Amino acid sequence: MASASDDFGAYSDGYLSIVASGIWVDTVSGQAPKVSSHVAIADPIGNNLSGAHYVATSFAGDHEAQITKANASDYQGPGVRMATTGGGRGYSYFDSGSVQKIVAGINTEIAATTAFANGDTAAIRAVSSTLTWYKNGSLVNTVTDSAVGAGGAPGFWFHGTIASLDDWSATDSFGGAAASRPIFRRSTRFFTRRF
Amino acid sequence: MTRRVLVGVLAALVLTSGIAEAQEQLMARFYLVPKIGVGTVPDPFRAKYVRPDELGAGWNIVGRYVSMDYGFENAFLVKADVTPSEHTTLSAQTDVLAVPADLDTLVSGAALPTVQSKLEALNLPASWVTTSHTYRQVMRTVRRVITFMQRYQGLFPADRVFAAGITLDTRLNQMTAAQRSRLQDVAVSLGLDTSGVTNTLTIRQALRVMADQLPDIAMGSETL
Numbered sequence: 001m002a003s004a005s006d007d008f009g010a011y012s013d014g015y016l017s018i019v020a021s022g023i024w025v026d027t028v029s030g031q032a033p034k035v036s037s038h039v040a041i042a043d044p045i046g047n048n049l050s051g052a053h054y055v056a057t058s059f060a061g062d063h064e065a066q067i068t069k070a071n072a073s074d075y076q077g078p079g080v081r082m083a084t085t086g087g088g089r090g091y092s093y094f095d096s097g098s099v100q101k102i103v104a105g106i107n108t109e110i111a112a113t114t115a116f117a118n119g120d121t122a123a124i125r126a127v128s129s130t131l132t133w134y135k136n137g138s139l140v141n142t143v144t145d146s147a148v149g150a151g152g153a154p155g156f157w158f159h160g161t162i163a164s165l166d167d168w169s170a171t172d173s174f175g176g177a178a179a180s181r182p183i184f185r186r187s188t189r190f191f192t193r194r195f
Numbered sequence: 196m197t198r199r200v201l202v203g204v205l206a207a208l209v210l211t212s213g214i215a216e217a218q219e220q221l222m223a224r225f226y227l228v229p230k231i232g233v234g235t236v237p238d239p240f241r242a243k244y245v246r247p248d249e250l251g252a253g254w255n256i257v258g259r260y261v262s263m264d265y266g267f268e269n270a271f272l273v274k275a276d277v278t279p280s281e282h283t284t285l286s287a288q289t290d291v292l293a294v295p296a297d298l299d300t301l302v303s304g305a306a307l308p309t310v311q312s313k314l315e316a317l318n319l320p321a322s323w324v325t326t327s328h329t330y331r332q333v334m335r336t337v338r339r340v341i342t343f344m345q346r347y348q349g350l351f352p353a354d355r356v357f358a359a360g361i362t363l364d365t366r367l368n369q370m371t372a373a374q375r376s377r378l379q380d381v382a383v384s385l386g387l388d389t390s391g392v393t394n395t396l397t398i399r400q401a402l403r404v405m406a407d408q409l410p411d412i413a414m415g416s417e418t419l
Contacts, residue, residue, distance in 0.1 A: 049236055075236045086352050094236060097257065104352035106234040109241035111261045129342070129412070143261040144412050146342045147349030149384060159236035 004057045004154075005169035009038045016040060016052050024155070027051035027079070028088035028105055033158060039070050040165050042158035049105060051090070053082035053155030060172035061150025066123035066134075068167040069095050069116055074160025078168070080126040081152035089148055092157040093124040093133040093140075101147050102157070111143045121167075125174065221259070221276040223416050225294040225334055226285060227317065230269050240264065242271035243290070250284050261414065266344035267355040270317040272337060274414045298331035298417065318357050320399035331419070338419040339406035347381045356398070367401055368394035385409065 011019040016033045017026045026032045031043045031050035043050045065078035075094045082090035086104035093099050097115035100107045116122045116135050123134040129146045132139065154170035232240040242262045247255040260275035277285065286293035292313045302310055304326050310333065314321035319340060324333055347356060354377060367375055375394070378401065382389045387408045392401050411418050 089349070096237075098236075098239065100236065100239050103349055106352070107236050107239040108234070108264050109232070109239040109245075110263065112241075112245060112257045114258060141258075141261065142413075144263065144342075144414065145345060146385070147266075147345040149346065149349065157236075 001173040002057045002059045002063075003169070003171040003173065004054055005167070006054070007038070007167045008035050008040050011035045011038070013037070023054065023056040024052045025055050025084070027053050027082050027084055027090065027155060027157075029084065033156075036164075040156065040168070041071075042074060042076075042160055042163040044161050047159075047161050049088065049102065049107065049157065049159050051079055051082060051088065051092075051102075051155055051157040053079065053090070053153040054168075054170060055153060059153055059170065061152070062125075062127045062174075063154050063170060063172040064123055064125035064174065065154035065156065065170040066121055066168070067156050067165040068121050069118055070166040071162055071164040072118050074163035075158065076163040076165045077157050078122055078124050079155045079157045080124050080131075081148045081150075082155045082157075083152040090152055090155070090157070091124060091126060091131055091145070091148060093122050094157070094159075095120075095122065099124070099131065099133055099141075099143060101145055103147055110145055111141060113140050127174070219278045219280075221278060222282070222296055223274060223276055224282055224296055225298075225414075225417075226273045226275065227292040227294075227313070227337075228271050228273055228288075229290050230264065230271055242273045244285060244288065245273065245275075250288070254281075254284070256281065263338065263341050264345065265317065265319070265341050266348035268318050268344070268357065270319070272334075272341055274417065276415070294330050294334060298334060299329050302326055302328055302330060302333065315363065318363060320363055320402055322399065323403065335411065335419045336403065336406060338412070338414075339409040340402050342409055342412075343381060343385065343402065343406050346385055347377065350381060350384060351377050361398070363399040363402075364397050366395060366397050367392070370398075 013036050016024045016035050019035055028050050031046050031048055033050050033052045034041050065080050067078045077092040077094040079090045079092045088105045089103050091101050095116050097113045098109050099111040100109050114135050121136055125132045129144050132142045229243045230240055231243045232238050234240050244250055245260055256275050260273055263272045311321045319337055382405050387405050391404045
């Protein structure tokens with residue numbers, strides 16, 4: 001059973017995979033999310049898909065990720081089953097409401113539902129071949145996809161140059177709906193790093 | 196008298212309202228539609244006709260559909276909760292294959308050639324379909340083949356099964372060892388038994404042998 005969270009408050013400004021080396025890994029080669037003023041932001045150089053997945057903790061293949069949206073522009077979303085394989089793979093619930101799978105850095109929309117706005121939380125959960133997503137803790141919908149089997153790690157996805165997000169959390173223990181799961185404020189590791 | 200007229204008018208209004216409501220009642224329907232998009236976040240590969248206004252001003256089924264792409268192929272299986280008028284609009288598109296609402300209906304003799312030709316044109320095996328099969332049986336196999344091919348694309352995103360020269364009628368022994376190996380890897384990844392797959396089978400036969408082993412899944416209120 002694993003859980004983790006990050007509000008990006010422990011890092012100085014810079015590329016996330018560098019300032020949080022050993023904790024976050026760039027999912028898409030050549031597209032590196034950054035930290036700016038304790039918020040995760042998209043790679044400002046590209047205008048493409050980027051993302052990062054959490055490697056400081058090992059998660060079971062079935063897991064869930066949640067973010068709080070911090071910018072009204074571009075695209076951001078929680079990610080599951082993320083890996084660098086083939087140029088980036090996984091699933092996301094983007095703030096536009098689009099639920100997409102990413103295979104070799106290519107995006108395919110498998111459902112379109114409720115968009116989420118600044119300050120909203122969005123979560124996506126992968127269990128076997130079933131994806132379930134939540135907005136502010138409420139179930140939105142469920143879909144099936146088998147492209148990205150069990151494995152990978154939770155994280156987040158961006159598209160654009162000014163996408164950003166704040167609190168991120170993940171778990172592979174589903175005690176209930178995402179609605180009942182609080183944002184984990186900070187892991188022991190972050191306390192260690194901060195103090 | 197005036198009171199009777201008033202009651203009559205009210206009854207008519209209630210009846211009319213009820214009919215209108217019934218006409219707009221949502222019904223779960225399945226469709227096979229083409230793929231559009233370029234594969235980016237803003238313009239992802241997706242099922243055609245699912246975005247707002249794609250079939251005229253006011254067209255909007257966002258929040259009422261889910262879909263499964265057929266890997267590299269130009270097709271999406273869409274399950275949508277639509278009104279009768281939305282169904283009429285969507286099914287009128289020449290590139291849409293609409294499945295009857297009652298999945299337990301037998302495929303009629305008149306519909307059989309169309310069902311077979313449209314599915315086969317999408318590289319979905321359908322020569323096995325007869326008038327003794329229901330649409331649920333047809334769509335269950337379609338969904339399972341799609342699941343198999345999704346995993347194939349996930350594992351081998353640079354290698355389309357139906358590459359140049361390869362069709363549903365290609366025998367496995369006419370494929371390269373690498374191509375056969377990829378199919379085997381997908382089967383293993385999905386936990387399937389490949390002992391029934393021999394090199395003399397065609398792709399259409401091999402896909403069915405493997406797809407038939409996959410479990411049913413729920414797609415909204417329906418199970419395929």
